[in-house]
Amino acid sequence: MSGIGYLSPALVILGVFLFYPLLKTGYLSAFITDVRGRAVRLAGWENYLDVLTSSTFLPSLRLTFLFALMTVPSTIVIALLLAVMTNRRLRGITLFRTTYASTMAVSAAAAAVMFRALFHPSAGAFNTILGMLGLPEVGWLTDPSLALISVALTTVWMSLGFNFLVLLGGLQSIPDELYEAAMIDGAGSWRRLVHVTVPLLSPVLLFVGIVLVIDSFQSFGQIDILTQGGPAGSTNLIVYEIYQNAFTRNEVGFASAQAVVLFLIVLVLTALQFKISERKVHYQ
Template sequence: MTWNKIRPYLMISPAILVFSLFFIYPICYMIYLSMHDWNFVSPEKNFVGTANFTNLVSEKEFIEVMQNTFVYTALTVSLTIIIALILAVWLNKSGTIYGFVQGAIFSPHIISLVSISMLWMWLMDTDYGLLNWFLNLFGLPSVPWLTDPSTSLLSLAIVAIWKGIGFNTLIFIAGLQSIPRDIYEAAALDGTNRIRTFIKLTLPMLSPTLFFLTIIGIINSFQVFETISIMTQGGPINSTNTFVYYIYEYGFRFFKIGYASAAGVILLVIISIFTIMYFRLLARRVHYQ
């Protein structure tokens, strides 16, 4: 083998080494641990085969965790994209005020989730929160945002939507500005109204952006942890417990590493299947310029 054939592999070997060390190896080790019973302290790992997976899928708490995760993902991804798209269409103009608004709505994206969670805990406090103060100001009853199982998951979704709107809006604005102006001029000459132009021209041309933001939003929603850990700890009555927090609890609070690893494998499989299906079924409808 000549030097010219070896050199490319040597050049990419650092990246391959890092990827293998921090991505491939942890995944393989997680699969290995998912088939063992280990308490994180004892050097002995007892092989149990698929017992951890069998116990997981038959457990009521884990089924509730899956439901919570899917509901949370559906709420945050859909509402964030819809609101961000509306804001992007409105802000896709030149002017100081529009630039100021873009910076204002993007600012939550750069704030840490810990700070945001602490802020929203105060805003959503049942007795002293600012949101309930506004509701009472107009004669409306207080809402138990984080203490009632019927509203707690929606409250966490509101926090995620508030944080994610700014990033999605700026990405949509970049997508809108990349659409050639002559397309809209041709539509105007044909007498096409704004609504029809948006549906027939803007949305298809924005499909790569929609595709990207949907995938990123789904992955981020499945991995939510900080807001749950700080604001609700999975409660009340398991109503806000999601995949990653469930894995954390069983791994680092109950020291059931095999059980937590099995849940991690299931999460990995779900995200992988969904991503593959999304690419195969919806990527055909993405219109690249």
């Protein structure tokens, strides 16, 4: 009983901010709601059928998958390279580690505002650099073919700090004796990375991959500040679509059904990652 007492504050917080909203979302997904989000008529599976036949849900889902493909592998590769570079006993290396990890202290809103300034068509640093190189200016956030890439670039930068720290911690847990044995066998830096580092780091890589996939499907703040789902719906990812249905169009029941479908999709993707990776992950 004493254990429950110690856990009760955390359980209350989780109940109020996690479990209750989850149950409420599932409940509202079966109802037609009014403009205040109150259930007025039982819809059963009607909302879910509307989701699957919606002209906006499936395109936003496709964009979300594309967004995940842009951000997840890029973040893992860059964070791993930074972790490998800083996993050395050198004077001043702590400064570099702190710099690379600093992005985790920046909120999504602050990062989006900063990148919005960098992406500005006339005064932004990116177009200024292009002008200095004699290249034409680019509409980073106004060109439908570039807007999603720009949001993905912002997201990769935002995600680097946390994933860099996790991967660096994983690297520091690998015994030095294994690298010494590989060097004696004549393995170069690349072979040591592929045949020693990556296999022994596979549990951490699996964790990082799962977290990044979930985060990519939940991206909202940077999209709301940078593009508001535009231009021409090119960055209307699934969570922003749910937000618009719930708080702009006041279709809370329909949006709740979309949220439940998103939850099931993320659950299936996570299970697939575990299933596909179980033979490739090596636990010490």
